[in-house]
Amino acid sequence: MTGTTAPGALLIIGGGASGVILACHLLRRPEVDIRITLIERREQVGRGLAYSTDHPGHLLNVRAHSMSMFADDPEHFSRWLRHGDGPTDGGIDGFHFAQRSRYAHYLRHTLEQLAGAGDRFRRVEGECQALVETEAGVEARLADGSRHAGTTAFLAVGYDAPVSAVSVDEVVPDDTVLIRGTGLGMVDLFIALAARRHRGPIIALSRRGQLPQVHRQSAALPIDAAGVPFGAEMSQTLGWVRRLVRDAREQGRDWRDVVDGLRPHSQKLWQSWSVAQRRRFLTHLRPWWDSHRHRTAPQIAQVVEEALASGKLTVIAGRIAGEEAAAGRLRVAVRQRGSGAVRIVDVDRCFDCTGVSCHPLGSNPVLRDLVSRGGARPDALGLGLDVAGDGAVVGRDGRVSPRVYGVGPVTRAALWEITAVPDIRLQCAAMVERHLRRA
Ligand SMILES: Cc1cc2nc3c(=O)[nH]c(=O)nc-3n(C[C@H](O)[C@H](O)[C@H](O)COP(=O)(O)OP(=O)(O)OC[C@H]3O[C@@H](n4cnc5c(N)ncnc54)[C@H](O)[C@@H]3O)c2cc1C
Structure with a gap:
């Protein structure tokens, strides 16, 4: 077993945006005696599901000003874009929408800077398969057999990664592509296909056929x-x-x-x-x-609008009423919203962009294990983990764990609005304050 259960030995499971932002909030308090072990199964931290794309056309859907990890230093990310590690983005203002891969780099770089050479932070590469509460604290058990002990664990395991049957690379330029979903995931996929000079028709389908709105310069209305x-x-x-x-x-x-x-x-x-x-x-x-x-950057919205106008992209509001394989293609019957008329589309490739799930009985082994042993349970609406308002995980018998907390989208059952960085950074700041008061 590695690590000790000395006070302030914290385990963070998951090194996507939530895990990294939480670690940075802790590390930026030099006066606090903590040892953080961040367990991430991907090679690189800071990427997670949202920031693992290297596609230059995949931009943040939140302006730079709101993407700082620290709400009390809103220019932190914009400053990093101007002066940080690697190539700098020119012409940054508050209304800049940076590449998502740059954001992953920002998360990683900031973590490295704050962790420094000391022993307050340790990154472990591997998959956590179980989290067990012990007399002394909590223990993370990894797929490679290693065990890591702590006093408190933060589950920042995010989304259950969607399993897509086909990759964009397999799409032939003349294929007819059907995308289920008309939200930001569909827009990402469309941008990736357009960059590959896709020529065939692209059809996006959702119940209401509602596309994401576009960002404009705006100022939040003060609401009492x-x-x-x-x-x-x-x-x-x-x-x-x-x-x-x-x-x-x-x-x-x-x-x-x-x-x-x-x-x-x-x-x-x-x-x-x-x-x-x-x-x-x-x-x-x-x-x-x-x-x-959740709006798109103006430059992305423009590409989508042009594709709609030219017919490269068609949006249908309706439901799939049936589908069958026909001559190497898929024949899909779509019942259109409003008229109820059935439209038949023959497609070569079908993608599911209907959304991401945080259900603890998805594919994540640590959540499945925790639920099976009664240490956690899904919330009543199947949105994620059942957690108290402070993120403490609620067990099968309703007991609120004093040692295991959820961070980020896994806590959306309690908070709903906890998917984007402006909300995650506030949650992390509040968690750190509460943790330090408890310690
Ligand atoms: C496509 C997309 C684009 C987005 N764009 C924006 C944006 O522009 N601006 C914005 O504010 N928000 C955006 N979001 C919202 C986004 O949810 C958050 O910004 C953030 O990425 C959530 O991070 P997370 O770390 O909680 O989850 P994830 O990104 O899912 O990361 C979880 C991490 O935990 C690791 N992990 C999971 N299980 C284990 C395990 N058992 N053991 C070890 N490691 C594990 C995973 O490998 C992963 O790295 C976007 C979301 C998506 C899906």
Whole structure:
């Protein structure tokens, strides 16, 4: 076994954006006596699912100003882009959308800088298969048989990576491609196909056919918490948001100001709803919220708009009513939204970009193991781990763990808005403060 269970021996499982941001928040407190062991199965930390792409056309969907790891130093990432390690991005302003691969580099580089040469940080490459609470603390068991002990563990294991049957490299330029999903994942795939000079038709399909909205220069509307209808029925909440948008427009502002202005309240709104209300939100409002809240960079939106105008990309609102193999192709029957008419499309390649899951009974061995031994359970809506408001993992019997915490999207059952860096960095800052008070 490696490591000790001395106070302040922290295990972080998962070295994507959440794990790295948490480690950096801890390391930037030099006065604190901690030893961090970061366990990541990928070769490189900082990539995770979101930032593992090296495609130059895959840009961040959040402006540079909001992508700093530290909310109290919002220019940290922009400064790094100007002066950091490697090639510098020219012309950076707050409204810059950097390449996602640059963001992975920023995460890695900042971690290296803060970790320095001391013994406060140790990276272990390997897959964690079990996390066991012991008398003294918690122990991570890895696929290679090694064990790592700590006083507290943070599960930053993120998304269950989607298993796609085909890779973009297998697509022939004249293939007809069907993409299920019309969100940011579809846009990523379309950008990758377009860069390969794809010639065949690309069809994107989702229930509502709603594409992500585009970013514009906007300034979050200040919204007083006293006016937020916490706990109200969905229709009442929606009416309130509509009124805010109408009033904002009358003042010459944009709906984006309202959506961004809701951000400081969205986690509390989510927490104020019953399970039934949350379910209604997920069923009826989520597609609208996601497309307005998670927007694309203007340059990406322009490529998509041009493809729509030229017919290279077609978006259909509807559902797949049936599919069958026919002469080496796939014949898909799509029942169109509204008319109910069935449209037949013959496709060569089909991709699933309907979204990512954080369900603990997916393919991640550490979560499956934790659930099977009763140390964790899925939340009532299947969004992720059942966790308390501070991220503490809730076991099968409802016991709140004093030693195991979730970080990042795995905690979305409790917070909902915890997928993007502006939310993750606040969660990490709060977790570090709470941890230091407890220690
Ligand atoms: C395609 C995409 C683009 C996005 N773009 C943006 C953006 O521009 N701006 C923004 O703010 N947000 C963006 N997001 C949101 C994104 O979720 C967060 O920014 C962040 O990546 C979440 O990181 P994570 O570390 O929690 O999860 P992940 O990215 O899923 O990382 C989890 C890490 O844990 C590791 N791991 C998992 N299980 C184990 C195990 N058992 N043992 C060892 N290691 C393990 C994985 O290998 C992985 O590296 C995007 C998300 C996606 C999917």
